[in-house]
Amino acid sequence: MAVSSELGEQTCAEDDYRALMGSFPTGVAVVTSTGADGFPRGLTCSSLTSVAVSPPTLLICLHTRSSTLEALYESGRFAVNLLRAEGRRVAELFSRPVDDRFAHVAWAFSAASGQPVLVEDAIAFAGCRVTRSLLVGDHAVVLGEVTDVTRAAGAPLLYGLRRFAAWRPDQDG
Ligand SMILES: Cc1cc2nc3c(=O)[nH]c(=O)nc-3n(C[C@H](O)[C@H](O)[C@H](O)COP(=O)(O)O)c2cc1C
Numbered sequence: 001m002a003v004s005s006e007l008g009e010q011t012c013a014e015d016d017y018r019a020l021m022g023s024f025p026t027g028v029a030v031v032t033s034t035g036a037d038g039f040p041r042g043l044t045c046s047s048l049t050s051v052a053v054s055p056p057t058l059l060i061c062l063h064t065r066s067s068t069l070e071a072l073y074e075s076g077r078f079a080v081n082l083l084r085a086e087g088r089r090v091a092e093l094f095s096r097p098v099d100d101r102f103a104h105v106a107w108a109f110s111a112a113s114g115q116p117v118l119v120e121d122a123i124a125f126a127g128c129r130v131t132r133s134l135l136v137g138d139h140a141v142v143l144g145e146v147t148d149v150t151r152a153a154g155a156p157l158l159y160g161l162r163r164f165a166a167w168r169p170d171q172d173g
Pocket of ligand 1: 044048061065067069091094097
């Protein structure tokens, strides 16, 4: 639905929208799934947002042309891998057109979710079951119910203003 106001319906320029959202830093995840061929797929994703605690539900927004989205629809499942501060190389790897992204990282199919997880580069990963999806423009909003969580020590990787950064809390924080 377009936003309407007394000034009439209007939509801002895409560059203004990108700049707006670029000023809202986020963590960085690699969202993974398994295609019908049994091979892992994954992409770097910063649109991860919490939706509900009960039942534990998160959402991701994936471009409709994403090959990972196709796998996710096929399997009905996915995993979110929250990248550690040292994971910039992995974030770049999973956002570029590399033939086999998984050949360059340590990964395994999770015993809990059956989905591919990045065993060295994530400070946490979670298995999710797709409960709903909605097409909005050029992206699909996918809701996932979290089935299992595994956490490790470490600080998260951040992304904002078109740059990566490591989480660095205030000394008194
Ligand atoms: C920091 C960062 C965050 C990103 N977040 C998203 C996102 O939330 N959704 C999305 O569709 N693409 C996102 N991308 C772009 C995808 O990672 C990129 O288009 C990738 O090549 C898609 O791979 P696939 O088509 O194999 O799934 C992001 C890229 C970067 C560097």
